[in-house]
Amino acid sequence: MNAQTQYFSLDGAAGPLECALDLPGDATPVGFALVAHPHPLFGGTMDNKVVHTLTRSFVTLGYASLRMNFRGVGKSGGAYDEGRGETDDMAQLLAWAQEKYPGLPFALAGFSFGTFVQTQLQKRLEEAGTPAERLALVGSAPGKWPLPTVPQDTIVIHGELDDTIPLQNVFDWARPQDLPVIVIPGADHFFNRKLQHIKNHVVQLWRR
Numbered sequence: 001m002n003a004q005t006q007y008f009s010l011d012g013a014a015g016p017l018e019c020a021l022d023l024p025g026d027a028t029p030v031g032f033a034l035v036a037h038p039h040p041l042f043g044g045t046m047d048n049k050v051v052h053t054l055t056r057s058f059v060t061l062g063y064a065s066l067r068m069n070f071r072g073v074g075k076s077g078g079a080y081d082e083g084r085g086e087t088d089d090m091a092q093l094l095a096w097a098q099e100k101y102p103g104l105p106f107a108l109a110g111f112s113f114g115t116f117v118q119t120q121l122q123k124r125l126e127e128a129g130t131p132a133e134r135l136a137l138v139g140s141a142p143g144k145w146p147l148p149t150v151p152q153d154t155i156v157i158h159g160e161l162d163d164t165i166p167l168q169n170v171f172d173w174a175r176p177q178d179l180p181v182i183v184i185p186g187a188d189h190f191f192n193r194k195l196q197h198i199k200n201h202v203v204q205l206w207r208r
Contacts, residue, residue, distance in 0.1 A: 010068075010096060012089050015077015018069040019093060020046060022055055024062045031133065032097050033058035033107040035067045036090060036114030038139075040080045045073050050111040050138055053195045057136075057202040058109070064101060068093050070117075083113070083145060087120045094121070105133040109202075112138075112165070112189070116145035123148045136202050139189055141165050142173035149177050155205050156180065157198055159187030 010017040023029065035054045038044030045051075046067040058065040070086045071078035078085065097106065110118040115137040125131045135154040141147065144165055158170050160183050167183065174181050182201055187194040 009075070010092060012071070012076070012078065012092060014071050014079070014081070014085055014089075016075065017071075017077075017089055017092070018046075018073075018075040020067050022059050022065045024059050024064070027062060029064040029101060029104065030062040031105040031107065032064040032066060032101050033109055034090060034093060034097065034118070035065060036086075036108075036110035036117045037067065037070065037073075038112035038114055040070045040073045040086075040113075044113060045069055048111065049195060050191055050198065051114070053191075053198045054109045054111065054136065054138065054202065057199045057206075058107065060199070060203050061206055063107065064097075066093060066097055083116050083120060086117050087124070090117055090121050091124065107134050107136065108132045109136040110138070112141055113145070115140045116147060119147050119150055122150065134206070136206075138191075138198055139165060140170050140173070143169035147173055150179065152177075152179065154179065155182070155202060157182045157184065157201055159183075159189060159191060159194070160185050161187060162189040164189040 006021040008019050035051050037046050037048050037051045046069050055065040069076040072080050108118040138157045158167055184194050184197045
């Protein structure tokens with residue numbers, strides 16, 4: 001992401017996990033965020049531009065931001081596991097971050113397939129009584145994967161012209177939850193030329 005990005009590896013259940021950490025300058029982090037990338041079988045990596053945008057958003061908020069390449073991507077070992085192993089691996093990154101930043105609040109953020117992973121992880125954490133502080137979901141993937149219900153303060157951002165995950169799918173998932181959805185006019189699934197809106201909304205809404 002930048003010259004200050006710190007790269008490291010974790011020993012995952014299916015092999016090494018390539019990870020990256022970005023910090024808010026010289027300031028002590030006020031929390032940390034885990035950012036999950038889009039589908040591994042369709043070019044998704046932790047260097048995806050939406051993932052970078054979410055990472056920058058949390059760094060702006062004073063959070064340490066962490067991301068990883070899922071199984072079979074980049075230098076991470078193993079193979080795609082339909083979200084199950086990916087959720088396990090994200091939970092391992094969370095445990096590592098909690099040890100590094102004990103007591104700090106944490107957020108979960110994801111793009112596309114990454115929203116499935118993070119909502120599954122949040123569901124696990126809720127059942128354990130240790131949920132994330134808040135979620136930020138971009139290009140959410142209901143209809144592609146079974147997204148569970150999410151907390152009312154979850155930030156949901158979607159493109160008006162998304163032809164990968166139609167906006168109607170998101171409305172159908174959000175409606176029973178009475179969950180607001182931020183729609184970016186003219187944006188496609190990858191938010192081409194619209195990335196600034198993601199950062200603006202996440203930063204502004206988080207600070208309320």
